[in-house]
Amino acid sequence: MHYLAITTPTLQRSLTVLAGICLTILLIQLADRIQPRSYTFRWKNISSRFQLRVIWMSLGAIIVITILVGVGLIVGDYPIPASKAIATALWDRNGEYDFIVNSLRFPRIIVAILAGMCFASSGLIFQSLINNPLVSPDIIGINSGAAVLAVAILAAGGNIAYLPYAAFLGALLTAALIYLLSWKRGISATRLVLVGIGINAVLGAIITYITIKYPIERVVAAARWQAGTLFGATWDDARTLSIGLLLLLPPAFFLTTRLRILQLGDETAITIGSKIERDRLALLAVASLLAALAVSVVGPLGFVALIVPQAARLLLGSITGGVLIFTALLGGFFLLGADLIAQRLFAPVMLPAGVITATFGGPYFLYLLARYNRAN
């Protein structure tokens, strides 16, 4: 890393980004070579099946994330030699870089990964449940719900410590409202999406109203929060996210089996032995909680929940527990990558990570929309 440190920062930056892109392409190429075979495990009455491809690709994602973590610790406005950065992060608590590595960079990296995991797994559940690749928690208004309460608190000059709680509450209330408004002798996926889009529009109007009505200096903070930023992420944030993920991912993992049945439509699902309303409510609750959790910590970061599950399904096919785990990992990778780019692209000016995810996500969304229209 020393020889890189003496080259110009721009070159160093470009090389890092280039290396990241090459690595990603290489892994995708490798993944395509793996045969879609599965391995069956049976012991007495216990049996299970794994797609080998999912396992290899998840391992690949973990490796790429680990590399990216290393990169994130090393690069920055204040470059730190690789050996020192890693030593400081892992065991050396008394080194000269302790504050930069362990208080600024490392928690931010971990928060990016965990929030990305939440958004992506939430998005995958929404998309699979509603059987529409253009749906995600940000599109049906859950992120906006979080934003309304959060922006209200910022604009009213309330205590910023309540922000995460307000956002979490806002997201959950919105999810509940969407669910109740779409209930009519059961929940139909189409109605849920339409109600969600409507609510999203209304909430958007409320946010605009608040930002116009209140003094500009408070509104700037609100606007910054709304774009979704990892600036100032702390170990407390990382702890909140990891506890939440530990509580939510296992149920989500086991619910995928039921989700696969719900995907067949209500009539088939009922006759195949599914309690559809109960299962659907459970899945919507888990997916909403995952989104609410991430929004409460990093703000309504758009597009992670939309495009990462898309990419994961393109690579691995329809949802299983394994695909959910891989999607979560891919989300962690994506948000961490986006945040590193956001920090370094116009350094020393730091962009909110949401700007980068939207820059990549917007065009991709249009591409999906075009492709989806053609398919129909």
Place this chain on the structure above:
Amino acid sequence: MQTNPHTSSSSFSGQDLHLSYGGPMIVEGLTITIPTQAITAIIGPNGCGKSTLLKALARILIPEQGKVEVNEVDIHSQSTKEIARQIGLLPQNPRSPDGITVSDLIQRGRYPHQGIFRQWSREDEASVNNALSVTGLTNFSDKPIDELSGGQRQRVWIAMLLAQETPIMLLDEPTTHLDIAHQIEVLDLLKELTRQHNRTIVMVLHDINLAVRYADNLIAMRDGKIKTFGEPHNVVTAQMMHEVFSIQAQILQDPVSGSPLCIPVIKNT
């Protein structure tokens, strides 16, 4: 294919069924005992309640009054998975997730036989392979369903129903959207299932002449009531065609099978 002892049932009936979708009663006080290990076809004009009846038998629609019984037990008193091991349904317009492969879809039919720890047993594997081979889809198992023809796709859905291994199979217009060759292919398959594997099949059919050829029993419905019920040659008469469909028809003898053949008389000719 070996006969599975679990896939034959002794009785299947609906008693005093009152059915509605929350509005006016569509079926009122209908009682029917379905002959087991045979094909029963329900015929009748649009809106006569035949799909509604099928939905009640499949427990998608909860009767306002009355009950559906399998082996003399009310289906709504049993657990969802328990009943899903006895009655399977192929809806009129089944929905498949984007990009799903043939084997992935058929495997989902095993759901009622699985649990959290029992996810892919030997029986599951054997049953799916059997369903693939009976429907002639073994070579297509890794193909996405979107790439198949209409007839092949219908076979995939029937294969999923087979993998569910239910003694009773309900099908809502399984031959709609299919050309004549594929209609016959699907119905031949269903006939084989009752003859060789003791399945009880109830289906809604629009084509009376196909219903006559393939069904062991016909139910003719109108205005939510059963007009006639019995063997095809007893049910399909000029009088029934008039009472049920309000059309004039001549009934001839089909030169191939000897069964009744219905020829509608068209006005102005």
